[in-house]
Amino acid sequence: MPEIKKYLSIVAVGASRDKLARDLVDAVVQRGCEISECRITPLGDQFSAALLLSGNWSAMGKMESALPGLAEQLGLAIQSRHSRPAEPETAYRPYAAEVVAPQQTRLLGELLDFFAEQETRVVEISAQAYESGLTGAPMCTLHIALQVPLNHHPQTLRDAFMDICDDLHADGLLDPVKT
Incomplete structure (x- = not known):
């Protein structure tokens, strides 16, 4: 039986600095998650990222548990929600x-x-x-x-x-x- 993927949407905002996007992506990958969708863009002098992560329940648990420490370590405000991929709109x-x-x-x-x-x-x-x-x-x-x-x-x-x-x-x- 194939393992069921779980999804987590996260939004992060904080002061922009060199390699912040790379540090965020590395933190996601280190916890066994995949990035299904990603939008990273500056807003004024701030860094902003919206990501849809996917993985098994264990990876999602690791990611969720790590978010408060990750926010502090990277200097970001991070919000998250359980999510799922968008359904195709055939109409x-x-x-x-x-x-x-x-x-x-x-x-x-x-x-x-x-x-x-x-x-x-x-x-x-x-x-x-x-x-x-x-x-x-x-x-x-x-x-x-x-x-x-x-x-x-x-x-x-x-x-x-x-x-x-x-x-x-x-x-x-x-x-x-x-x-």
């Missing part, structure tokens, strides 16, 4: 939206409202503010991974997306993800 197709716009507080909220009204699922968001190298204007870029219901007409959704981008004085692209 949806993957899309990616990219928006470049002048920095405005309502931009992300308006886009999320739009996608909710379209009955699409927002899977992942990446946002970055910056100053234009040419003009110095405050700008932002958003990358949004979506799941669009199969019964949505692609051109109708794309046209509505372009309309909201126009209303927000933004440039946008909405394309299927080709995997």
